[in-house]
Amino acid sequence: MERAxxxxxxxxxxxxxxxxxxxxxxSVLVEGEISNCRPASSGHLxxxxxxxxxxxxxxxxxxxxxxxxxxxxxxxxxxxxGALTVYAARGQYQLLVEGLERAGEGxxxxxxxxxxxxxxxxxxxxQERKRPLPRxxxxxxxxxxxxxxALRDILSVIGRRNSGVDVVILPAxxxxxxxxxxxxxxxxxxxxxxxxxxxxLGRGGGSLEDLLAFSDEALVxxxxxxxxxxxxxxxxxxxxxxxxxxxxxxxxxxxAAAELVSESRAGIVGQVRHLxxxxxxxxxxxxxxxxxxxxxxxPRNAEALLMRSFMPTARRLDEARESLVRGMSEAVKSxxxxxxxxxxxxxATSPEAVLARGFAVVRKAGGGDAIRDxxxxxxxxxxxxxxxxxxxxxxxxxxxx
Numbered sequence: 001m002e003r004a005x006x007x008x009x010x011x012x013x014x015x016x017x018x019x020x021x022x023x024x025x026x027s028v029l030v031e032g033e034i035s036n037c038r039p040a041s042s043g044h045l046x047x048x049x050x051x052x053x054x055x056x057x058x059x060x061x062x063x064x065x066x067x068x069x070x071x072x073x074x075x076x077x078x079x080x081x082g083a084l085t086v087y088a089a090r091g092q093y094q095l096l097v098e099g100l101e102r103a104g105e106g107x108x109x110x111x112x113x114x115x116x117x118x119x120x121x122x123x124x125x126x127q128e129r130k131r132p133l134p135r136x137x138x139x140x141x142x143x144x145x146x147x148x149x150a151l152r153d154i155l156s157v158i159g160r161r162n163s164g165v166d167v168v169i170l171p172a173x174x175x176x177x178x179x180x181x182x183x184x185x186x187x188x189x190x191x192x193x194x195x196x197x198x199x200x201l202g203r204g205g206g207s208l209e210d211l212l213a214f215s216d217e218a219l220v221x222x223x224x225x226x227x228x229x230x231x232x233x234x235x236x237x238x239x240x241x242x243x244x245x246x247x248x249x250x251x252x253x254x255x256a257a258a259e260l261v262s263e264s265r266a267g268i269v270g271q272v273r274h275l276x277x278x279x280x281x282x283x284x285x286x287x288x289x290x291x292x293x294x295x296x297x298x299p300r301n302a303e304a305l306l307m308r309s310f311m312p313t314a315r316r317l318d319e320a321r322e323s324l325v326r327g328m329s330e331a332v333k334s335x336x337x338x339x340x341x342x343x344x345x346x347x348a349t350s351p352e353a354v355l356a357r358g359f360a361v362v363r364k365a366g367g368g369d370a371i372r373d374x375x376x377x378x379x380x381x382x383x384x385x386x387x388x389x390x391x392x393x394x395x396x397x398x399x400x401x
Contacts, residue, residue, distance in 0.1 A: 011088065018086035021093055025084040030095060031103055032056065034076045036207035039065075047072060048207075049080060049095065058082075060097040070102060074208035075109025078102055108208060112215055116242055119217070124224040125245040131229045133249060133260060134197045139166040140261050141196030141228070143186045146171040150204045150233070150254035157258035165262050168195045174203035179213035184222045191227045199226065200257045201243060202233030214241035223247050233257035361386045365393065375401050 008016075032049030039045050043062030048055050058080060072078065082097040119125065140158070144150050146169060158165050170190060172182035183201070190199050201223065203214070213219070214234045223230050223246040232247035233254040234240070244250040251257035362371045365382035377383075381396040 010091075014086060014088045014091060017093075018088065021084050021086055027081065027083055028095075029079060029081050030056065031077070031079045033108065034072055034078055035074055035209055037072050037074050045072065045097075049078070057087075057092060057094040058097050059094055060100060064098060068100060072100065075112070076102060077107075108212070112208075112242065115215065115217060116245070119220055119242065120245070124220065129224065130248045133229050133231070136263060137165065137197035137261055139168060139196045141168045141170055141190045141199045143170045143172055143183060143190065143199060143201045144203055144254070145174045148174065148204055150174075150202055153253075153255045154200060154258040157255050158262040161259065162262040170195070173213075175206070175210055175213060180216035180219050183213060183216075183219050187219070187222045187226060187230075194228070196228060198261050199228050199230045200233055200251075200254070200261065201230055201247070202251070202254045202257060203235065204254070205236040205239055211235055211239060211241050214243045217242075219243060220246045231257045231260060374399055 030049055032051055035048045035050050035055070037045070037047040043065065045060040045062075045065040047058055047060075049058050050056070060082075079101050080095060080097045081099040082095050084093055085096045086093050123129070142151065142154055144154075151169065155167060158167060168190075170186040172186045173179040174183070187199065187201065190196060201214075203211070211234055214232070220242045223232070223243050229248040230246075231249045231251050232241070232243040233251040233256065234243060235253075237252040249260065251260060363369065363384045363386075364371065364377075365384050371377065371383075377396050377399050379396050379399060383394045383396065385392045385394055
């Protein structure tokens with residue numbers, strides 16, 4: 001009778017493996033390249049260590065990751081010290097990391113950095129090459145996997161924000177050896193047939209290795225040469241690819257790219273209403289100003305307006321007239337004073353005044369000039385003598401020179 005073969009339960013077998021594995025490797029030092037590094041909200045750090053042919057899952061709890069002097073990232077070559085353990089819920093073994101130190105940049109990251117420097121030196125990433133996106137595109141070309149979450153996110157966002165935007169889907173592999181050629185082909189087709197006013201090129205998140213197709217040199221050159229503006233939307237916010245640098249704009253996620261090309265219809269309506277309100281307010285203000293200006297010319301205000309306009313001129317005329325009158329009055333007074341003085345002088349020196357002081361005017365009878373020299377007379381000459389009052393006739397008896 002054959003001996004019955006022992007049957008193990010899954011948990012039992014997993015426990016045996018765990019005892020053997022953890023007992024054999026209580027502390028090991030492993031060197032590898034970090035991949036798929038994702039910090040959890042709890043503070044624990046989950047990542048993989050890999051080389052050219054194998055991969056090892058690793059976890060580092062929060063109280064140990066806080067003490068790290070650097071921030072782990074995909075592509076870093078590190079040395080991890082810890083113990084091997086079995087995660088029974090998934091039936092996989094993993095490295096429980098107690099200490100982590102950098103061993104230098106990983107081969108993949110070093111290759112991408114070298115490619116980035118070389119393409120940047122050619123000017124493919126220059127800011128001057130980048131073009132602005134159209135404000136309200138009516139058609140958007142999307143190059144991505146037709147079955148990926150990125151496409152679903154893009155369609156959802158555009159449909160919610162502005163369903164009037166047409167979306168042209170250009171399917172392509174986003175991971176693997178065939179991905180770069182397919183992405184380049186669809187990018188060239190979009191330009192050749194003008195399939196959109198803007199192109200979204202992207203995929204969902206992944207490790208640095210998963211996103212490698214979007215750092216392919218041929219794709220980067222095709223993005224830089226695109227006649228249509230390109231938005232690179234590769235992975236999540238912390239992910240990056242060389243297509244981000246060559247594109248006209250980099251979006252943190254595919255959903256963010258969809259928001260950039262589909263301005264909210266409600267937002268547009270709100271802006272239009274706001275502008276209409278501003279225009280109406282401005283027109284009302286202008287009309288009020290015109291009414292105020294025209295009101296000045298109403299009949300009841302015309303006289304006051306005319307008087308206000310004429311008042312300065314009238315006042316200047318009045319002041320000029322008063323000044324002229326004062327000047328003329330002063331001139332008349334001055335002339336009158338002079339005439340009075342002249343009259344006094346004339347009265348004082350007139351013949352009548354002289355006669356009034358007891359003098360007389362003597363002429364020869366029959367007329368002639370007044371006699372001023374007695375030598376002009378002879379005895380027997382008849383004379384006419386005029387006094388201040390009256391006159392007399394006389395005859396010369398004797399001449400005394």
